[in-house]
Amino acid sequence: MKEIQQRVLAFRDERDWKQYHNEKDLAISISLEANELLENFQWRTSEEAIVESKQNIKEEMADILIYLVQLADKLEINLEEEVFDKLVKNAIKYPVNRSGEKVK
Amino acid sequence: MKEIQQRVLAFRDERDWKQYHNEKDLAISISLEANELLENFQWRTSEEAIVESKQNIKEEMADILIYLVQLADKLEINLEEEVFDKLVKNAIKYPVNRSGEKVK
Amino acid sequence: MKEIQQRVLAFRDERDWKQYHNEKDLAISISLEANELLENFQWRTSEEAIVESKQNIKEEMADILIYLVQLADKLEINLEEEVFDKLVKNAIKYPVNRSGEKVK
Amino acid sequence: MKEIQQRVLAFRDERDWKQYHNEKDLAISISLEANELLENFQWRTSEEAIVESKQNIKEEMADILIYLVQLADKLEINLEEEVFDKLVKNAIKYPVNRSGEKVK
Numbered sequence: 001m002k003e004i005q006q007r008v009l010a011f012r013d014e015r016d017w018k019q020y021h022n023e024k025d026l027a028i029s030i031s032l033e034a035n036e037l038l039e040n041f042q043w044r045t046s047e048e049a050i051v052e053s054k055q056n057i058k059e060e061m062a063d064i065l066i067y068l069v070q071l072a073d074k075l076e077i078n079l080e081e082e083v084f085d086k087l088v089k090n091a092i093k094y095p096v097n098r099s100g101e102k103v104k
Numbered sequence: 105m106k107e108i109q110q111r112v113l114a115f116r117d118e119r120d121w122k123q124y125h126n127e128k129d130l131a132i133s134i135s136l137e138a139n140e141l142l143e144n145f146q147w148r149t150s151e152e153a154i155v156e157s158k159q160n161i162k163e164e165m166a167d168i169l170i171y172l173v174q175l176a177d178k179l180e181i182n183l184e185e186e187v188f189d190k191l192v193k194n195a196i197k198y199p200v201n202r203s204g205e206k207v208k
Numbered sequence: 209m210k211e212i213q214q215r216v217l218a219f220r221d222e223r224d225w226k227q228y229h230n231e232k233d234l235a236i237s238i239s240l241e242a243n244e245l246l247e248n249f250q251w252r253t254s255e256e257a258i259v260e261s262k263q264n265i266k267e268e269m270a271d272i273l274i275y276l277v278q279l280a281d282k283l284e285i286n287l288e289e290e291v292f293d294k295l296v297k298n299a300i301k302y303p304v305n306r307s308g309e310k311v312k
Numbered sequence: 313m314k315e316i317q318q319r320v321l322a323f324r325d326e327r328d329w330k331q332y333h334n335e336k337d338l339a340i341s342i343s344l345e346a347n348e349l350l351e352n353f354q355w356r357t358s359e360e361a362i363v364e365s366k367q368n369i370k371e372e373m374a375d376i377l378i379y380l381v382q383l384a385d386k387l388e389i390n391l392e393e394e395v396f397d398k399l400v401k402n403a404i405k406y407p408v409n410r411s412g413e414k415v416k
Contacts, residue, residue, distance in 0.1 A: 023150040023153065030141060032347050034135040049127065062187045083169055089163070146237060219403065232361065235350045235353050235369075238350070239346040242343040242346040245342060246339045254336040266389055270394040270395045280373065287374070290377075294378065295319055295378070
């Protein structure tokens with residue numbers, strides 16, 4: 001994660017883009033990229049989407065993570081720790097003995 | 105990134121959830137979580153959202169990354185490498201000497 | 209359409225909400241409601257979603273149209289005419305003799 | 313509303329597209345179009361977006377309504393009545409004497 005952060009933020013800072021990055025628009029960007037990812041699956045099964053558009057799927061996933069890293073930097077949060085904290089919280093909500101049950 | 109992947113996939117596998125995870129629904133999940141993140145900014149400035157909802161913002165960001173990692177695992181792609189590849193591609197699209205220009 | 213507009217805008221104006229309704233946040237609202245609609249289909253087939261959540265599906269669809277009408281009012285556009293114009297444009301893009309072909 | 317429905321469904325049926333229209337993908341389409349609408353507001357104020365992109369904003373709004381009408385047809389629901397029902401429900405949730413309060 002550290003190397004992703006370094007490279008993403010270096011890319012941003014070489015272009016002096018941080019000044020434009022307010023958190024609300026970064027959240028909008030994440031939704032837009034998530035929908036560009038989803039567009040690959042429209043009118044298709046998962047299998048069709050992967051056969052026809054795997055390269056674009058990968059790029060949209062990268063875009064989402066790039067924006068997440070930039071939003072985390074603006075908010076001064078550690079994305080890795082947030083994931084670990086969320087997994088602890090989810091483990092309480094979905095204890096292991098309910099395994100096999102459909103995730104919401 | 106490796107530790108995030110290990111913990112996210114361990115969480116999933118302890119609950120035997122991989123069987124439900126088709127790629128199309130994971131892409132839907134990412135869009136839903138992105139909109140739950142965005143909901144914190146509705147009718148608010150960035151500043152208001154951060155003051156009133158920083159904890160939820162952090163959790164929704166974690167959820168997005170958790171689903172990204174699970175989708176990457178299903179697709180057998182290396183999310184870290186995808187980000188590096190995308191940055192190379194973006195660097196061609198947005199060369200440094202155009203710095204200061206508004207990002208799309 | 210006229211009666212929908214009258215009732216939606218009367219509802220808004222009785223509560224004096226127009227003052228809060230900037231176009232950017234209304235566009236965010238439409239995306240949020242669209243994702244609440246989509247949430248009913250997550251991890252489900254269309255058939256399962258309809259059996260289990262038809263009432264919620266209907267309500268989320270109503271919410272989207274309610275926000276569309278409010279955004280149209282703010283922009284001073286006639287939503288009905290916009291649909292007719294778009295159908296003309298789409299008819300050029302997808303002429304009838306290509307019928308049966310999969311829509312993008 | 314009736315004329316919108318007639319023209320949208322005639323457009324669809326002339327192209328024999330109903331066969332492809334499952335409800336889950338129509339819900340995905342609405343989210344995608346909502347994000348194409350939202351894209352016009354990314355990195356911009358409402359005012360900037362309207363000056364620079366009003367035509368596209370109008371077209372994306374039309375696309376959302378076109379998909380809503382098609383989903384309503386598949387579900388055999390009356391979109392107009394759904395809006396009226398939802399307004400009744402919202403009126404209970406937000407009584408007029410709480411007017412001036414910020415909508416969620």
